[in-house]
Amino acid sequence: MQRSFIAKNPSVLIFLACLALFTLIVTVLSEGFGVGVVSTSFVKTLGKTLCLCLVAVAMDLIWGFTGILSLGHFAFFGLGGYMIGMWLMYERTRLIVVESLSQTEIPPTKSEIIDGIGNQIFGVVGSSDFPLIWAFSDSLFLQLAMVVLVPGLLALVFGWLAFRSRVTGVYLSILTQAMTLALALYLFQNDSGLRGNNGLSGLQNLPGVAASQDEVSLWFLWASALALGLGYLLAAWVVSGKLGSVILGIRDNEARVRFLGYSVETYKLVVFTFTACIAAIAGALYYPQAGIINPAEIAPIASIYLAVWVAIGGRGRLYGAVIGAAFVSLLSTWFTGGQAPDIPLGFYTIKWVDWWLVLLGLSFVAVTLFTPKGMGGLVDLLTQRKSPNRHGANLGPDDGALREQEASQ
């Protein structure tokens, strides 16, 4: 029975191979290093999609494997973006300020430079002082640490509160949604210290890097692919072991796990925090490619979309999450970007910019009702794995437990 991890999980190898191939092809076709068939902006879209796939993996871990429908993971994603955005913005503004001050006769003092940066960054919200949360923004290293620490800490504190009081099921979902809403509303304030609804901008410019966006976009694509690969590998390794067994148990039947002597709250907290950190890393890679982050990104609806991607891809299988996120977000870009052809009906023309959300909403209902396995179900078709016939019984008593049609033999 003792087989190697890869042998037990052939899908991991296939996935990594596909990811590597994809990255290679995009690189070859790109403007930065290759033949230039794929435009830089599309490279960025693809890079961003990889980040979304990574956060979807995190979402699948917490929802598909642990049974906690968190509507807060996009908040962690956004926070991660904010954390890296703070350094990017600070450093870039610093270079600009130093450059402009060096034109004057008297060399600037440190505090003059900092005041200048403060004025530049916080001018839009009528302030010039650095709030406390920017304390480490001058150090890339510390700010990179904050990318994981701040969302991680938020997840830890929130999770501790929520799990400790044994809030489960939809109540927990609503609570996480409330947390997301609170965070978004907080960031919308001008005195939140993060520029209110202006958000952080100009993040696509790497300070001190002379390379063109053509190249930078590829660097980010590679970094995103690497992060996705590592994240996927790590997630697959975690769920393939005994910890995976325990969290699956928590998903299907929390009480049983508890009576086996496992501290369910601790496990939930660990997974919640861990996935929050993955989400934050994904966000830290995403927003430099997007160029701008503002509180609207964190709105509860984004987190719900995340759940939608995972559900459409098929929850409880990591590749499902990746496929769902990639498919839906790329399709969404295609439809809302105006590239999709309109459908003339004679009396009315269906413009996809207007109707895409209707389609998405309804198809989501359809997936929930008719194909709970989502797109991952296609893989089951290929490998000829069927759902068990349990006469409508779920695989466990808990809200998050797998449904009859979701399971495979």
Place this chain on the structure above:
Amino acid sequence: MNTLLEVSGVSVTFDGFRAINNLSFQIGDAELRAVIGPNGAGKTTFMDIVTGKTRPDEGRVIWGDKSQSLLKMNEAKIAQAGIGRKFQKPTVFEDQTVQENLLIALKKPRGWLSVLMYRPSTADLEKTANLAQEIGLLDALSRKSGELSHGQKQWLEIGMLLAQEPRLLLVDEPAAGMTPQEREHTTDLLLEAAKTRAVVVVEHDMEFVRRLNCKVTVLHEGSVLAEGSLDHVTSNQNVIDVYLGR
């Protein structure tokens, strides 16, 4: 024989309804005990109290050689202290294989870090195989437990309890819904288990209890009505009134 678990003067009220009323109960090491009583007597609630699922309004629950109070511990801690519990309905992890079910129950450190780093050793795999043999599921080791029959799930759950190596096993109506053959197998399992640890079996079925051949406690309206051998309690007039009369 020293006392393993001592419950004394415990009462629980749900919305004004006294489910457990000044209940006292003792069990020693390696003792097999049957608890019987009509529906709603409070048998399951009694187990809930011992395993930390329900907090009593008053009373003491003392455990083990060090006389720990169980009332201050949560379910996981109590389970780690050595009390295993089987629910009325079979509850196994249906999306996982029999082997995974047994491995998860195996007595090992329960902290998340050690669980994360844990990879089953050959000895562990052997142990699960032996357990599977014992419960008659050796052939089904790599099958998903959701596919097992009702009786097999009950055994798997007992197997998981044994894998936990508890000092006290609380078993709630293990034979419900089983065929006579399956019941026999279950009895054997329990008798075997009781050789090395204390076992409390809740059961309705007198035949089943008779086969266990052990001391019997009769619960009624949340307190102990009678205690002793099966013949002794069945001849008790109170018990006859409660069980057979009315």
Place this chain on the structure above:
Amino acid sequence: MIRLYFAGFALLLSCLTATAQDANIQPILQEYQAEIAKSSRKTIGPVIDAIASSGSPHAQLMLETWAAKNIWMRKSDGLFFVGEKTDTKSYLLTDFDSGDVVGSYPKSDLKQLKPNSGVRAMIATALVQFQLMDPDAAKRQDALTSIQRDPGPALLAPLRTSIDSEPDPTLKAQKQRLERLLTIGYDQDTKTRVDAIEDMSGELGVDVRATLNPLVAKTLNVATGDIPTGVNVAATLEPGTDQFSKADAYDLLVAKGMAPALVSSGDMRSALAANIEGGRVGGIPVAQLDTDAARNAAYAALADAGKVPPLITQADMDTALASHVFFETFAEPSAEVTTAATDALKAINLKVGLNQALDLTLDALSLASIYFLAAIGLAITFGVMGVINMAHGEFIMMGAYTGYVVQQIIPDHTLSIIVAIPMAFAVTFAAGVAMERLVIRWLYDRPLETLLATFGISIALQQLAKNIFGTQARPLTAPGWLDGALVVNDVVSISFIRIAIFILALVFLGVFLFIMKRTRLGLETRAVTQNPRMAASMGINPGKVNMLTFGFGSGIAGIAGVAIGLFAKVTSELGNDYIVQSFMTVVVGGVGNIWGTLAGAAMIGFFQKGIEWLNPSNTLAAQTYMIAFIIIFIQFRPRGIIALKGRAVGD
């Protein structure tokens, strides 16, 4: 001032005898012919007084005409007439006293009187006394309003004179109140003013505070040595305290020209830049001037050389401060008045505070009823049936849009609202039933999937509404009789719409209780939600009951939508604003219990208003803190304020 006062008395006397006397105005005008013909603020005062107090019935007309620049002087004899333009060149003159037309004259024979604005203001003041006694009550009211808007010392006397003869009791009360206020502001006698202040102490009116506040306005002052005598000192300040830092104190000295200005870092920088000699400033290489220490040293060197003003050190500042006293003075010279005013304001502020608390309570109550209204449908679908309907907000939106459409068809606002309410119920009931039949019933034991599926419906409905109605807000107008507010006093008021919503919330509560407790549907609903299989075996059709209950909850959301649309903007995103709050209301209150929902709405409403009160500028922060509070609250009462017990909930 005193003169005016007496003039007022004279006026009063003359008024009493006016009809008998019938004095002519022209002689008086002629007496002051020169001053009138070439008016100036300095000299015209006695003239206006004389005219106003002449007792002539034409005095008012004359002053009005004068102010309107319609008086013309006949150059030939210097008499004054009302002039009326007939054509470009000639004017028709009318005599003041007789009212007869004296003839038409070319412009060259005439001189127009053009009082400047200063003079016109004095005329207007003099006119007030006439307006205050005008037989037309509306004119008197106008005069009072204009005094309120623009009070002045000159108005006090005419106002006082006009009180006794005022026939209208409300106007009289207004006049008396205004007289008190003007007395506080402008009377000469300290005792009278203090009495007036004491009279008005405890009054809630904004006008009272507006009168008292300038009296106690303080200005910061500084003097060398001792505080000068003859000023009304409010407080002596010690530099270096929290309220009054040393830097503030020194800035004041600088502003008053009593100390040299500090050299700011900007000044220093430009001074240094101006004194670069051969790449060095004060002997220090320019490249090294990137620290404050180096710059100070360079500047000190320049100062020693006398090229720049010396740097002011902390010690310099301290000595400057030590030789001065800092104090606050009242603009009002009389200490008695300021003390009385301070006390009166204290009393008023206490009362205002109490009333504000009352007002806040009313606000909170109305916010709570809005939340309750938004959540009550959810209390049925989520609370009773346990179905998570994320499209609940969109049902509210549908209700509001239904109201809008009905108003497009039926223009009468009252009627349209009466029609809209059942229409909204019908539309959302149908939508709810359809949704239950098509989606929710397949997911009854799968709350998380229900959440996501209904979310899908929610985004589809939102986009659909956007496609149909566009993105701009649509108006849903309340009937006229709901405009306005119930004003208790200057602090406490509540708009009729809010009262209506409060009543509607109560009605909903009643309807809910009635249906759940007294009807067959309620009984069956409770039976089905508690034990569907048992209910089915007793002849209840669970499918039908679920369908009707869900439809009922959705229908109520639709009605709530009409109510909410009356005061909020109807957009496709209307539902977003209420969905999370509604869920919070139900969860915080305790699922499955309408009283819990009520308690939850009350708690959230009051809490949010409370935070807004502490930090009024920031409703975003209020919402943030409220949600944070709810998250913490759920720690302590995971099952809400009113918790259902029993096995059904936890296990």
